[in-house]
Amino acid sequence: MTDMMLKVEDLHARYGAVEVLRGLDFEVPDGNVVVILGANGAGKTTTLRALCNMCTTTGTVTMEGDDISRAKTADIVRRGVAHVPQGRGTFPELSVMDNLKIGAYTRKDNEVGADVDRWFEIFPRLEERRDQLAGSLSGGEQQMLAVARALMCRPRLLLLDEPSLGLAPLIIEDLFERFAQLNKETGLTMLLVEQNANLALDMADYGYVIESGEIALHGPADQLKNDPAVQEAYLGA
Amino acid sequence: MSDDNWPSPMPRPGDDDETPGADASVFAAFAPPHDAAIAALPDDTTAAESPEEATATAPPEDDDFGPELAEAALSVRSAPQGVPAGGPQTASGVGNRVRGLASAGGADRVVSPRRRSGPLSWIGAVLLAVWLVAMPLASSVTELRQNTQIVVMVLAVLGVNIATGYGGMISLGHGVFVAVGAFGAAYAVDDLALPWVVSIIAGAAFAGAIGALVGLPALRIKGIHLALVTLGLAIVFQPLAKRVPTFSGGVSGRAVGAELVPPSWFGTTRWAEGLYRYVICLAVVGLAMWLTHNIIKSRPGRAMRAVRDNDTAAAVYGVNLVASRVSTFAASATLAGLAGALGIVLVPFTSQESYPFQESLVLYATAVLGGLGSIWGSVLGVAIREVFSAIGGFLGDVSGLGPLGEFLRLLDEEQFVFGVLLVALTFVFPRGLIGMFNRSKPWLRYGWSRIAESKSLQN
Numbered sequence: 001m002t003d004m005m006l007k008v009e010d011l012h013a014r015y016g017a018v019e020v021l022r023g024l025d026f027e028v029p030d031g032n033v034v035v036i037l038g039a040n041g042a043g044k045t046t047t048l049r050a051l052c053n054m055c056t057t058t059g060t061v062t063m064e065g066d067d068i069s070r071a072k073t074a075d076i077v078r079r080g081v082a083h084v085p086q087g088r089g090t091f092p093e094l095s096v097m098d099n100l101k102i103g104a105y106t107r108k109d110n111e112v113g114a115d116v117d118r119w120f121e122i123f124p125r126l127e128e129r130r131d132q133l134a135g136s137l138s139g140g141e142q143q144m145l146a147v148a149r150a151l152m153c154r155p156r157l158l159l160l161d162e163p164s165l166g167l168a169p170l171i172i173e174d175l176f177e178r179f180a181q182l183n184k185e186t187g188l189t190m191l192l193v194e195q196n197a198n199l200a201l202d203m204a205d206y207g208y209v210i211e212s213g214e215i216a217l218h219g220p221a222d223q224l225k226n227d228p229a230v231q232e233a234y235l236g237a
Numbered sequence: 238m239s240d241d242n243w244p245s246p247m248p249r250p251g252d253d254d255e256t257p258g259a260d261a262s263v264f265a266a267f268a269p270p271h272d273a274a275i276a277a278l279p280d281d282t283t284a285a286e287s288p289e290e291a292t293a294t295a296p297p298e299d300d301d302f303g304p305e306l307a308e309a310a311l312s313v314r315s316a317p318q319g320v321p322a323g324g325p326q327t328a329s330g331v332g333n334r335v336r337g338l339a340s341a342g343g344a345d346r347v348v349s350p351r352r353r354s355g356p357l358s359w360i361g362a363v364l365l366a367v368w369l370v371a372m373p374l375a376s377s378v379t380e381l382r383q384n385t386q387i388v389v390m391v392l393a394v395l396g397v398n399i400a401t402g403y404g405g406m407i408s409l410g411h412g413v414f415v416a417v418g419a420f421g422a423a424y425a426v427d428d429l430a431l432p433w434v435v436s437i438i439a440g441a442a443f444a445g446a447i448g449a450l451v452g453l454p455a456l457r458i459k460g461i462h463l464a465l466v467t468l469g470l471a472i473v474f475q476p477l478a479k480r481v482p483t484f485s486g487g488v489s490g491r492a493v494g495a496e497l498v499p500p501s502w503f504g505t506t507r508w509a510e511g512l513y514r515y516v517i518c519l520a521v522v523g524l525a526m527w528l529t530h531n532i533i534k535s536r537p538g539r540a541m542r543a544v545r546d547n548d549t550a551a552a553v554y555g556v557n558l559v560a561s562r563v564s565t566f567a568a569s570a571t572l573a574g575l576a577g578a579l580g581i582v583l584v585p586f587t588s589q590e591s592y593p594f595q596e597s598l599v600l601y602a603t604a605v606l607g608g609l610g611s612i613w614g615s616v617l618g619v620a621i622r623e624v625f626s627a628i629g630g631f632l633g634d635v636s637g638l639g640p641l642g643e644f645l646r647l648l649d650e651e652q653f654v655f656g657v658l659l660v661a662l663t664f665v666f667p668r669g670l671i672g673m674f675n676r677s678k679p680w681l682r683y684g685w686s687r688i689a690e691s692k693s694l695q696n
Binding site: 078085091099 | 536539540543545546547549550551552553554555556557610
């Protein structure tokens with residue numbers, strides 16, 4: 001049994017009077033890729049926001065044994081949780097370089113420059129455009145920037161919110177290949193929220209399906225992939 | 238629905254050009270070789286290996302301080318810093334441009350539009366320098382004082398620019414901070430008998446403190462709603478100020494007893510006095526611009542701009558939204574307060590009557606006119622207003638033109654000229670007049686106005 005990077009128990013979240021998450025329980029083992037599948041409005045994005053304490057929540061979130069359910073967002077970032085938001089959330093009027101520096105905002109060490117170079121090696125396109133405003137990059141480049149920016153805080157847990165959104169199939173495929181490699185080479189733990197079930201389940205170790213704020217189904221990724229319910233709902237089989 | 242609580246993506250040029258061609262080129266960037274690159278992934282143990290890498294590649298700072306103009310007019314900066322390794326080292330003026338191209342690796346790639354500046358920048362810099370030197374020599378005592386007031390106005394506009402252009406918080410109430418700075422400095426210099434230097438700083442600091450308080454609503458409200466709240470503040474200010482006579486002088490205003498006089502070697506004529514005050518004000522404005530530039534480029538300044546672009550994402554990376562927004566508003570109010578404090582050095586009288594809420598709107602409009610998110614834009618906004626008022630005043634005085642003369646008389650009215658400027662220039666330069674100085678005409682491609690619009694609609 002691997003150590004638990006993240007353990008979530010009875011997670012509820014609400015926006016005003018609307019309860020969006022109604023008691024989620026899930027686990028993200030250290031070094032694994034876990035995917036959360038769900039239709040629009042199921043609560044996928046809210047789950048990630050709830051983990052970072054960016055909305056009103058109740059329940060327990062434990063990271064490596066410590067309760068972080070009441071921690072401030074900034075402290076959660078300091079613990080090594082990086083969030084790549086849906087729609088990428090790059091800063092359009094900041095240069096690529098400044099975007100990356102914001103990713104390292106909580107870091108106090110002097111190796112930020114070295115890390116920038118590392119990610120530039122993986123995403124060479126970003127280096128070419130280091131002084132360009134992020135808003136002038138293409139969608140695929142912006143997604144790379146969003147991921148590189150998240151990696152700048154040297155996370156141990158990467159939260160990816162629908163990275164495939166609005167990208168061409170070929171780019172998505174390549175992006176997921178990179179995620180898988182990142183996980184394999186560095187042991188980076190990932191929690192991925194997706195609608196693109198096929199690719200996500202190929203890459204993931206374990207999967208959860210949420211419907212209306214509750215876990216409807218979960219299991220090892222290859223098992224989920226063959227589950228008739230999942231196939232019907234997400235794989236179009 | 239509730240699932241999509243992230244700010245919806247703003248209109249970005251990249252979003253609508255997902256053409257097959259673009260995809261292919263993006264794909265190329267993803268393509269192998271990654272194996273070698275992946276091997277270099279950091280984790281906490283391997284990253285420490287190359288500290289020298291970190292220092293060797295100190296990234297070049299994005300530089301929108303107004304290209305060559307900055308160097309020519311103020312010479313506050315030395316040679317360009319951070320030219321990428323191997324990039325050509327050139328004389329300061331063209332450094333920015335060359336640096337951009339060098340780092341992009343070729344002329345075919347687009348560099349940040351802000352970094353490019355055309356020959357107009359040089360013309361502007363020369364004109365500004367000539368005016369700054371020649372103006373006092375050619376001015377009467379009164380003209381010199383009026384022109385110094387114009388110079389000081391840059392501070393207030395820059396204040397609006399910090400809140401709105403860099404902080405993304407629309408403020409239609411900055412006239413209030415100018416007034417508070419003036420009252421505060423007057424109170425300090427007269428009632429507390431403090432020296433001028435201390436009084437001016439106190440006035441500015443007091444405005445900054447009020448600004449921090451006013452910044453609190455900005456934590457909850459954004460866009461057009463924040464604009465209304467600040468406008469409301471500007472509207473209640475006048476009646477409020479009338480009720481605190483010890484501070485504001487009440488309905489009739491307060492005269493300032495203390496006078497800032499130059500040392501005797503500077504001269505004792507009234508013109509020399511005016512020149513002395515002009516030099517001081519100019520120095521303060523220059524210093525404030527330089528400080529602003531440095532703050533914008535610093536870590537908190539970067540956070541400020543990140544919050545403007547996407548506050549949720551900034552928070553995710555650990556930026557404290559409360560601290561960032563409140564301090565941005567405080568800094569911006571401090572500059573406006575500084576303008577007010579210097580104002581009473583020039584004219585030893587201040588009254589709530591000088592600060593109707595329309596003044597705040599004019600400050601905002603001037604900042605937008607010149608260019609939000611650019612320090613030189615604020616200078617340009619003030620300059621263009623004054624230049625056109627002067628031209629209008631001149632044309633309006635021409636006589637003997639019959640019906641045309643009647644029409645031209647309209648131009649004598651400052652408000653008319655300003656209104657026409659606003660309407661016309663918003664169409665031509667949605668990103669502000671500073672766009673004129675960029676060679677690549679970015680306002681056609683990517684306008685701040687588009688962002689502002691999408692942001693305010695969202696909230």
